[in-house]
Amino acid sequence: xALSIMSERHGRVMxxxxxxxxxxxxxxxxxxxxxxxxxxxxxxxxxLNLSGLTFMDSTGIGVLLGRYKQITQRGGxxxxxxxxxxxxxxxxxSGLSKIMIIAPSEEDALQVLGVA
Amino acid sequence: xALSIMSERHGRVMxxxxxxxxxxxxxxxxxxxxxxxxxxxxxxxxxLNLSGLTFMDSTGIGVLLGRYKQITQRGGxxxxxxxxxxxxxxxxxSGLSKIMIIAPSEEDALQVLGVA
Amino acid sequence: MLGExxxxxxxxxxxxxxxxxxxxKSGNEALARMAIAALIAxxxxxxxxxxxIKTAVSEAVTNAIIHGYEDERGGYVTLRAVVEDGVLSVTxxxxxxxxxxxxxxxxxxxxxxxxxxxxxxxxxxxxxFMDELIVESSPQKGxxxxxxxxxxxxxxxxxxx
Amino acid sequence: MLGExxxxxxxxxxxxxxxxxxxxKSGNEALARMAIAALIAxxxxxxxxxxxIKTAVSEAVTNAIIHGYEDERGGYVTLRAVVEDGVLSVTxxxxxxxxxxxxxxxxxxxxxxxxxxxxxxxxxxxxxFMDELIVESSPQKGxxxxxxxxxxxxxxxxxxx
Ligand SMILES: Nc1ncnc2c1ncn2[C@@H]1O[C@H](COP(=O)(O)OP(=O)(O)O)[C@@H](O)[C@H]1O
Ligand SMILES: Nc1ncnc2c1ncn2[C@@H]1O[C@H](COP(=O)(O)OP(=O)(O)O)[C@@H](O)[C@H]1O
Numbered sequence: 001x002a003l004s005i006m007s008e009r010h011g012r013v014m015x016x017x018x019x020x021x022x023x024x025x026x027x028x029x030x031x032x033x034x035x036x037x038x039x040x041x042x043x044x045x046x047x048l049n050l051s052g053l054t055f056m057d058s059t060g061i062g063v064l065l066g067r068y069k070q071i072t073q074r075g076g077x078x079x080x081x082x083x084x085x086x087x088x089x090x091x092x093x094s095g096l097s098k099i100m101i102i103a104p105s106e107e108d109a110l111q112v113l114g115v116a
Numbered sequence: 117x118a119l120s121i122m123s124e125r126h127g128r129v130m131x132x133x134x135x136x137x138x139x140x141x142x143x144x145x146x147x148x149x150x151x152x153x154x155x156x157x158x159x160x161x162x163x164l165n166l167s168g169l170t171f172m173d174s175t176g177i178g179v180l181l182g183r184y185k186q187i188t189q190r191g192g193x194x195x196x197x198x199x200x201x202x203x204x205x206x207x208x209x210s211g212l213s214k215i216m217i218i219a220p221s222e223e224d225a226l227q228v229l230g231v232a
Numbered sequence: 233m234l235g236e237x238x239x240x241x242x243x244x245x246x247x248x249x250x251x252x253x254x255x256x257k258s259g260n261e262a263l264a265r266m267a268i269a270a271l272i273a274x275x276x277x278x279x280x281x282x283x284x285i286k287t288a289v290s291e292a293v294t295n296a297i298i299h300g301y302e303d304e305r306g307g308y309v310t311l312r313a314v315v316e317d318g319v320l321s322v323t324x325x326x327x328x329x330x331x332x333x334x335x336x337x338x339x340x341x342x343x344x345x346x347x348x349x350x351x352x353x354x355x356x357x358x359x360x361f362m363d364e365l366i367v368e369s370s371p372q373k374g375x376x377x378x379x380x381x382x383x384x385x386x387x388x389x390x391x392x393x
Numbered sequence: 394m395l396g397e398x399x400x401x402x403x404x405x406x407x408x409x410x411x412x413x414x415x416x417x418k419s420g421n422e423a424l425a426r427m428a429i430a431a432l433i434a435x436x437x438x439x440x441x442x443x444x445x446i447k448t449a450v451s452e453a454v455t456n457a458i459i460h461g462y463e464d465e466r467g468g469y470v471t472l473r474a475v476v477e478d479g480v481l482s483v484t485x486x487x488x489x490x491x492x493x494x495x496x497x498x499x500x501x502x503x504x505x506x507x508x509x510x511x512x513x514x515x516x517x518x519x520x521x522f523m524d525e526l527i528v529e530s531s532p533q534k535g536x537x538x539x540x541x542x543x544x545x546x547x548x549x550x551x552x553x554x
Pocket of ligand 1 (some may be wrong): 096297301328331350352353356
């Protein structure tokens with residue numbers, strides 16, 4: 001598998017670290033894993049650490065937007081961190097940077113959510 | 117450049133570390149660098165550390181054999197170290213392992229030559 | 233368009249070309265990205281340049297696979313790439329379903345597959361990450377994407393004049 | 394040999410194929426190695442398996458470039474690769490000068506280019522690193538190398554029967 005996800009819970013917040021290539025092939029894995037956490041495990045907020053991604057394209061934008069909708073519908077928030085320059089540009093171009101909170105590091109992201 | 121060579125002198129012994137891909141394209145660089153040391157800088161012995169190689173094919177065998185001939189003609193020796201399993205097989209298949217001294221590490225290689 | 237014998241001109245260090253053809257299945261967009269990365273590596277691209285080019289190629293190839301062939305009808309995708317005079321030109325061709333309204337398709341956020349969570353940002357990203365983008369398409373015949381970008385570090389000395 | 398439409402069979406997870414065509418210039422052997430590595434990566438090869446396959450492909454492609462076209466006459470090299478039922482088949486084709494005495498050429502340590510410090514080990518390595526090696530050649534027409542190797546970890550469950 002070209003992508004792996006490592007998640008850990010901090011109370012009602014889940015931190016997920018994406019490692020590898022986030023593209024059409026790995027989209028289903030990311031969607032299913034995060035959807036499970038949001039809808040079944042009922043986490044409140046999500047921190048997505050993208051610093052381990054060696055690649056991401058617009059497929060990732062669509063998947064993140066989908067999770068954004070699911071979590072905000074339940075009153076939660078998504079904070080993303082660890083964006084490479086190219087991934088940051090994807091966020092800009094798609095407008096994702098206007099709706100999602102972008103933090104410089106995982107620690108900052110947790111602070112935004114009042115954890116740590 | 118897909119290959120780089122870092123060399124250091126220990127008296128009359130030169131240690132060269134090859135890093136990257138040793139193939140037809142990088143062959144000239146290896147040949148010229150080592151030939152210069154053997155023929156012009158008149159080193160006695162050569163330690164070749166191959167642990168940084170991510171690739172090597174039969175082109176490398178030919179280049180190493182050429183240097184082996186040059187240095188033994190002058191009474192010197194070549195000791196190689198840091199062979200990956202696949203590179204070790206190349207040495208076996210070509211018979212290079214029967215004529216060259218193969219040491220497990222650079223330290224062992226230097227010891228064989230009475231340095232360090 | 234690869235002929236049978238390039239002239240010796242083609243062997244000048246600055247010039248290179250390749251054509252990669254593969255089956256339209258999810259996963260092969262990674263193959264396409266690796267091939268483009270290997271082709272441009274000798275020109276010493278910056279990490280960002282490399283990332284952006286890989287992303288643009290990935291968008292075009294992913295579109296061919298999931299929109300052109302809808303990921304299961306089968307078919308081949310062709311990726312052609314040429315580096316000449318310091319400019320990378322990439323062509324991605326499919327013989328899939330084609331695009332009926334090109335202007336609409338190229339609009340940011342427009343997608344015909346919201347069910348797949350597509351973002352509709354593919355063409356926008358290709359446009360932004362490359363210098364030029366041309367899209368040709370005929371319904372039921374297929375789609376051809378032509379994009380080009382000047383590589384930052386031109387290694388061919390003849391380019392310095 | 395890539396047709397226009399593979400059947401849906403072709404989309405079974407275990408099957409894949411690609412064809413890469415590139416100009417015969419030194420440096421493009423790395424491109425060929427990257428493409429093969431990317432093609433077989435999803436089958437989870439061991440590091441040694443991957444290294445040996447890359448080496449065999451590199452030998453065939455290097456030969457096409459330096460012997461087939463003598464590195465400067467120009468021309469194209471074609472690399473075809475198919476993974477089917479857990480077996481990788483690789484074909485390397487050139488339209489170069491060809492080989493007049495095949496038995497002699499395949500002997501270990503035989504080389505026509507000692508001036509280039511060739512070791513004459515190319516064919517021996519291809520034979521040892523792959524399960525099967527077929528060499529076809531016609532003087533002035535070109536050379537075709539066909540080699541295959543079973544991949545250690547077969548991911549297609551239909552292979553387990
Ligand atoms: N190769 C193609 N074949 C058929 N239709 C395509 C192709 N490429 C793009 N399209 C159409 O153009 C639309 C917009 O493409 P794009 O901007 O890449 O967004 P997305 O892929 O997220 O849908 C697609 O939804 C699809 O309808
Ligand atoms: N594609 C080819 N076209 C023409 N001649 C070839 C080709 N491949 C191999 N040969 C001939 O076969 C000989 C042996 O090849 P090989 O075992 O790979 O050793 P080497 O490449 O070190 O010479 C070469 O020296 C060359 O004369």
